[in-house]
Amino acid sequence: MIRRFGGRERISILERLAKIKQQGSIEDYIQEFEVLVSQAPNVMEEQMLGYFMTRLQPKVRLLIKPHDPKELTRAMEIAMDLEETANCDKGGVSVTEILNTDSHEALE
Secondary structure, three states, X not given: OHHHHHOOOOOOHHHHHHHOOOOOOHHHHHXXXXXXXXXXXXXXXXXXXXXXXXXXXXXXXXXXXXXXXXOHHHHHHHHHHHHHHHHHHOOOOOHHHHHOOOOHHHHO
């Protein structure tokens, strides 16, 4: 499994967790993050949560922080809820796209 997802790169899983960042949808970020986490069984929960939160887009992170998640799975659930709500409210537009839009007219 590690060979399949880890490739032949000489970079550690912790380095990869520290480098990954949300560039697209929250769902895509979570999927990529979970693949890396599955390869790092000895990483503490608090450390994984820190990696996850730090590498979210800043505006998304600001929406999750008030919920003060203590577990990675809870932070992921909140993030997915944000994206789901945005998709319902804005006709399939991701929360990331909404937060990156400067004009309110683009959302109407």
